[in-house]
Amino acid sequence: MKTLFTFLLLVFATKIHAQDKLNLFHIVDSHTKLPIPSVSVSIIRARLAINTEKDGIFSIPGDLSAMRDTIIFAAQNYRVFKFPIRELEGQDSIQLVRVALLAPPKQSISKLDTLLNDFDSSDIEHYAGINERATSFEWLQLAQRFDSPKIGGVLKNVSIYRLVFNLNSEGQMDYAGMEYTKFRVRIYGLDSLTRGPGRDLCSKVIEAKSNGRRRIKINLTDLNIIIPDPEFFVAVEWVRDFHNMGYVRLNNADGLTTDRMINYRPAIGISPVKRNNLNIWGMNFKRAWLPYTYFSPDFTDLAIKAEVSK
Amino acid sequence: MKRSKFLQLFLGIILFLSSIRASAQTVFEGQIINRTSEAPVPNVNIRLARERITVTSNAQGYFRISSADSVVNDTLIFSSVGYQTFKLLTSVYQKNSFISLVPTTTALEEVSITNEKLKIVRLNKFNLSDIKEDPPGVKTDPFLPVVTYPFSPRNRFFAKLFTAPQGNVVLTRVDLGRRELDETKYPDKPLVTSHIKTRFLLHVLSVDPKTSAPDKLLFSKIINLTDKALWVELDLRKDNIIINLAEFYIAIEWMHIPFNEVIKLFYSPKVRKVTKKGNQVLEDVSEYTTLYEPALIEYKKKKPTVSWIKNHENKWQRYDSEISDQSREIALSATISY
Numbered sequence: 001m002k003t004l005f006t007f008l009l010l011v012f013a014t015k016i017h018a019q020d021k022l023n024l025f026h027i028v029d030s031h032t033k034l035p036i037p038s039v040s041v042s043i044i045r046a047r048l049a050i051n052t053e054k055d056g057i058f059s060i061p062g063d064l065s066a067m068r069d070t071i072i073f074a075a076q077n078y079r080v081f082k083f084p085i086r087e088l089e090g091q092d093s094i095q096l097v098r099v100a101l102l103a104p105p106k107q108s109i110s111k112l113d114t115l116l117n118d119f120d121s122s123d124i125e126h127y128a129g130i131n132e133r134a135t136s137f138e139w140l141q142l143a144q145r146f147d148s149p150k151i152g153g154v155l156k157n158v159s160i161y162r163l164v165f166n167l168n169s170e171g172q173m174d175y176a177g178m179e180y181t182k183f184r185v186r187i188y189g190l191d192s193l194t195r196g197p198g199r200d201l202c203s204k205v206i207e208a209k210s211n212g213r214r215r216i217k218i219n220l221t222d223l224n225i226i227i228p229d230p231e232f233f234v235a236v237e238w239v240r241d242f243h244n245m246g247y248v249r250l251n252n253a254d255g256l257t258t259d260r261m262i263n264y265r266p267a268i269g270i271s272p273v274k275r276n277n278l279n280i281w282g283m284n285f286k287r288a289w290l291p292y293t294y295f296s297p298d299f300t301d302l303a304i305k306a307e308v309s310k
Numbered sequence: 311m312k313r314s315k316f317l318q319l320f321l322g323i324i325l326f327l328s329s330i331r332a333s334a335q336t337v338f339e340g341q342i343i344n345r346t347s348e349a350p351v352p353n354v355n356i357r358l359a360r361e362r363i364t365v366t367s368n369a370q371g372y373f374r375i376s377s378a379d380s381v382v383n384d385t386l387i388f389s390s391v392g393y394q395t396f397k398l399l400t401s402v403y404q405k406n407s408f409i410s411l412v413p414t415t416t417a418l419e420e421v422s423i424t425n426e427k428l429k430i431v432r433l434n435k436f437n438l439s440d441i442k443e444d445p446p447g448v449k450t451d452p453f454l455p456v457v458t459y460p461f462s463p464r465n466r467f468f469a470k471l472f473t474a475p476q477g478n479v480v481l482t483r484v485d486l487g488r489r490e491l492d493e494t495k496y497p498d499k500p501l502v503t504s505h506i507k508t509r510f511l512l513h514v515l516s517v518d519p520k521t522s523a524p525d526k527l528l529f530s531k532i533i534n535l536t537d538k539a540l541w542v543e544l545d546l547r548k549d550n551i552i553i554n555l556a557e558f559y560i561a562i563e564w565m566h567i568p569f570n571e572v573i574k575l576f577y578s579p580k581v582r583k584v585t586k587k588g589n590q591v592l593e594d595v596s597e598y599t600t601l602y603e604p605a606l607i608e609y610k611k612k613k614p615t616v617s618w619i620k621n622h623e624n625k626w627q628r629y630d631s632e633i634s635d636q637s638r639e640i641a642l643s644a645t646i647s648y
Contacts, residue, residue: 122335122376125505126568130598133566165501165575179596247578247597256622260578263598267573298569 023064023088027056027073030095036075038184038239039096040140042285043085044070049140049285051241064089072287076186076205076237080287113156114149116306117279121215123272124303127163128280129238129264131248132294136261141283142268142292143188143197143235144302148227153308155187155201155225158234159217161269161303162210181244181265182209184237185218190229196281196289197233201225210266227308233281234304240264269303270295336382338403341539342371344393345410348438350543354390354411358382358400370539406490406538408442430482432645433472440609441487441540441641467620468606468629469515469524469561472644474553479646481514481529481551484560486542487607487641491572503573508535508603510570511563512544514551523626524559524618535604553646559618560644562606570602611637 027039035056042049046069052058065086073081078096088094129137164179185206191198202225210216238244241264248263279301282292338358342351350371357364358377361384367373377384377400386403388396393411491502512533518525529551533544564570578597581590617629617640 125503125507126571127503127573130573131600133600163503163573165503245580246595247580249576249597249599251600258599260597263596265596267598295568298567 021061021063023060023062024092025058025060025088026093027052027058027075028093028095029078030097033095036078036096038241039073039075040237040240042072042074042140042287044072044286047138047285049138049240051239053241058094060085060088072285074287076184076200077203082287113307114153114310116146116149116308117144117271117273117301118305119271119273119301119303121161121269121303124161124269125272126270126295126299127267128270128292128294128302129267130163131250131261131263134250134252136248136250136263138285139238139282139292140240140285140287141186141235141237142302143186143233143281143283143289144304144306145279145281146232146234146306146308148230148232149308149310151228151230153227153310155220155223155227155232156307156309157217157219157221158185158307159215159305160185160208160234160236161215162265163267163269164210164212164214179212179265180210182207183239183244183266184208186233186235186237187220187225188233188235189227190231190233191289194289195231196291197235197283198229201227201232234306235281235283236266236268236302236304238264238266270299271301271303272299273301274298275300336377336380336400337374338377338386338400339372339374339405339538340407340409341541342367342373342388342409342411343438343541345412347413350539350541351390351393351411354388354393357387357389359385359387368537370537370541370543372537372539374537406540408438408540410438428647430645430647431475432483432485432643433474434470434615434639434643436485436487436609436641436643438541441607443489465564465619466566467561467563467618467626468640469513469559469618469626470640470642471517471522471616472558472560474556474558474646474648476648477554477556479553479556479648481549481553481644482545482547482647483645484512484544484546485641485643485645486544486562486604487609488540488542489605489607490538490540491574491601491603491605501575502601505570505572505603506536506538508570509533509565509567510604511565513559513561513563514553515559515561516555517557517559521626522616524561528553528558540607560642562604562642564602564604566602570604572601572603574599574601607641608638609641611639615639 027036028034029036037054037056039052039056041052041058067085069085070082071085073094073096075096077099079099081096128142131137185208187201188197189199189201202223204223206218208216208218244264246263246265247260249258249260251258277300278291278293278296280292281289283289342354343349344351352367352369352371354367355364356367356373356375358375361377363375365373365375382400384400386398386400388409388411392414394414396411510533512531513527514529515524516526516528531549535542576597576599577594579592580595582593583591585591618626619629621627
């Protein structure tokens with residue numbers, strides 16, 4: 001597999017930049033020296049963001065010392081690593097430092113569960129993650145804010161609705177195979193300064209898969225995620241890799257031509273229920289959280305439900 | 311022990327199957343019109359006989375009733391005072407179609423109580439037969455009665471010229487023929503996301519005396535549609551729109567906002583892998599495009615009409631149908647009184 005990957009890289013590199021040097025990096029855990037899978041890599045000024053494959057290998061073609069841009073490496077449970085891209089010159093590995101996460105306190109026992117952000121899923125008509133008018137979707141994560149029914153409550157499960165085209169009764173056009181996706185779910189506490197997503201509430205990587213299904217329900221009971229703040233966030237983290245890659249056609253400003261751009265699945269539903277405040281936050285390529293206003297003022301929430309024990 | 315495990319598995323399968331049944335839904339929707347006058351009929355009771363679910367049609371005569379079953383073997387009953395009750399087997403139901411009800415003879419003829427001197431005229435009138443789409447698989451020769459046309463995102467404005475018999479008229483109503491972007495009822499058509507609510511701007515414009523293009527803005531209103539009715543009636547009596555000259559334009563302005571977005575699915579090849587010989591192995595992946603509601607309907611032109619669109623340089627230009635073999639016009643009519 002690895003040889004195939006290297007071979008692919010070689011073919012890719014020789015095809016596009018025959019004269020360029022290919023800089024290959026291994027992203028590893030600083031302590032164990034083992035590769036970290038699906039690390040998010042963003043290059044700010046070039047407006048690029050991808051995820052590595054499982055082997056944590058990442059490559060940049062060209063002369064690194066001549067590049068004037070900033071690169072960010074980020075993975076769950078690791079400290080974000082940000083520096084000028086030219087500093088990568090002469091290196092072959094990037095070591096990410098693991099952040100210690102405190103063990104959660106013992107869970108309070110209760111049989112009362114509360115479903116938060118409920119809506120009728122058949123009314124979902126809008127989706128985030130495809131494009132924003134004439135620009136492509138340039139966000140790493142989108143988070144839904146929830147009011148916790150009780151501090152110290154346990155997050156039982158989350159249901160995320162995504163774009164899938166239903167087939168009609170004749171089974172016309174089998175797109176189901178194309179709509180397969182894999183993404184990550186992040187649970188955050190409240191950042192009391194920004195009122196946006198704060199620290200991670202779960203140290204385990206939650207991977208969600210969907211094989212053509214619209215609703216993805218993730219059971220979190222075993223993870224014992226305790227909500228310490230009056231508000232919390234459930235986020236979808238896109239895995240911007242080859243597997244999730246599709247396309248989007250954008251209308252250019254001239255109104256006559258279109259451009260085909262790369263797009264990463266899934267597209268996440270927008271809740272049909274409008275609330276008083278905007279509850280969607282987005283993480284941009286600089287890894288900063290901002291209120292996600294694209295669907296404002298008509299829509300305020302993502303189509304994500306959460307169940308918390310009271 | 312073995313037997314109880316088998317029983318558990320069996321029960322599990324039964325539960326699973328019943329949950330599939332419960333989650334599937336079938337939606338019936340359409341617009342009810344008066345067969346004689348072709349006006350939408352509000353407040354019609356629509357009942358799914360066996361399931362005993364009842365809904366009422368809205369002001370546009372539009373209804374939407376959902377059955378809990380995925381395969382429905384039932385009868386839809388349409389009943390309203392003043393109309394003959396109409397029964398429709400769900401097996402012959404067509405997606406988002408028109409249902410025409412026959413007025414009963416005992417019903418009073420439609421009377422409009424107005425000032426006797428007031429004349430009401432519907433300019434560029436279109437009928438139900440003009441905007442009714444052919445059922446799937448049926449092709450009327452030599453031409454299809456209706457060809458529908460979704461506007462591409464470059465056309466933000468569409469304006470049509472109306473000529474009243476005199477000046478100083480009151481614009482009381484605008485009628486509009488819409489089409490559904492959802493074409494799943496036709497084979498080989500791309501799939502789109504469902505969309506019920508739509509918002510657009512309605513303008514009344516004066517005529518430029520030199521170029522005869524649309525000129526000054528006389529009136530503007532935001533229109534919010536909350537159903538999928540294909541015949542849209544816009545009552546403007548309360549807006550008190552007085553037009554001084556006999557000629558005027560009515561324009562539709564599309565709002566390119568997320569609210570009106572519809573996602574259309576195409577597919578495109580992506581390189582899955584490269585073989586050792588250097589050959590590319592392709593796979594089809596999704597390619598999305600965004601369209602904006604509303605989509606209007608074109609029909610065969612009765613009289614020559616003058617229409618304009620605004621191009622990407624924000625200049626008005628004459629509009630010709632994309633179907634060049636015959637003349638067509640957009641289903642847009644204006645009712646005036648004077």
